[in-house]
Amino acid sequence: MARYFENTTVFNYSWDQVALGYWRRYPNPQSTHVLSEDTWTRYVKDGCLYTKRLLTKTNRVPKWGERFFNAKSVKIIEESFVDPEKKVLITYTRNLGYTKVMSVVERVEYRPSGASQTVALRSAWVDSQVFGFSRAIRAFGVDRFRKNASQMVNGFNYVLSNMFPRQVPQHTVTHTLKEMREAAAAATDRAKANVLSSVNRT
Amino acid sequence: MNSIGEECTELKKKYDDCFNSWFSERFLKGDHDDSVCAGIFKIYQECVKKAMKQQNIDFKDIDKDVLGTENEFKVPPTEGSS
Numbered sequence: 641m642a643r644y645f646e647n648t649t650v651f652n653y654s655w656d657q658v659a660l661g662y663w664r665r666y667p668n669p670q671s672t673h674v675l676s677e678d679t680w681t682r683y684v685k686d687g688c689l690y691t692k693r694l695l696t697k698t699n700r701v702p703k704w705g706e707r708f709f710n711a712k713s714v715k716i717i718e719e720s721f722v723d724p725e726k727k728v729l730i731t732y733t734r735n736l737g738y739t740k741v742m743s744v745v746e747r748v749e750y751r752p753s754g755a756s757q758t759v760a761l762r763s764a765w766v767d768s769q770v771f772g773f774s775r776a777i778r779a780f781g782v783d784r785f786r787k788n789a790s791q792m793v794n795g796f797n798y799v800l801s802n803m804f805p806r807q808v809p810q811h812t813v814t815h816t817l818k819e820m821r822e823a824a825a826a827a828t829d830r831a832k833a834n835v836l837s838s839v840n841r842t
Numbered sequence: 843m844n845s846i847g848e849e850c851t852e853l854k855k856k857y858d859d860c861f862n863s864w865f866s867e868r869f870l871k872g873d874h875d876d877s878v879c880a881g882i883f884k885i886y887q888e889c890v891k892k893a894m895k896q897q898n899i900d901f902k903d904i905d906k907d908v909l910g911t912e913n914e915f916k917v918p919p920t921e922g923s924s
Binding site for chain 2: 663
């Protein structure tokens, strides 16, 4: 039974911008593990764009996993579908080869959220059929997937901010909170200085 | 970004440039005619296929479609719903 995992990401860019940026995601500072990217097939049918791309990525496995999975790189097939009228972009990726050892399938659906935001719903299935190790491999796969997914979002945001620089840069909640705290601390310091200077003047 | 075949990277860049401008200037604006990049795509494709043959990559698995077919994985029902 495959382990299932999902999450949602909000991009502070319009759906059109995200769709444009999608094809230019690589390279970015977070994508050093992506070695190559090629378009395999592409066609328009009933107003929708269908694309299949082949990616190769470095294979990062822990020491214990090398006996199952010693390839230096893995090949990934990415199928995608763009409906420009309904504003839907769906991507579906799977690894090619080694699927008995570990199969990772990821489906991401990008839809507009208002005029200036895009929501990405990511679903992932991680499976392994290695006798006696499947549970450990699945757990490793889910963990690696989570880490890669957040890197993917950071990398994508980096590309989008370069493509659409007039956009207000994306701030995560933690950043905003930190800035608010710093601003509050600075205001307190200024207030203290004002009080001190007024005290000193009298 | 590099192509899987080093010798195809230049062609890939040319094709990607063509595609990206077609996608933004035409496709997203409702023009579905994709013939503008067909020529460069064909040359680029031939290069990639040759490179993949040299690397013994099996085309069969790549050609298999999953998205939009019954083989596509389905999101499991959320807990609590029947």
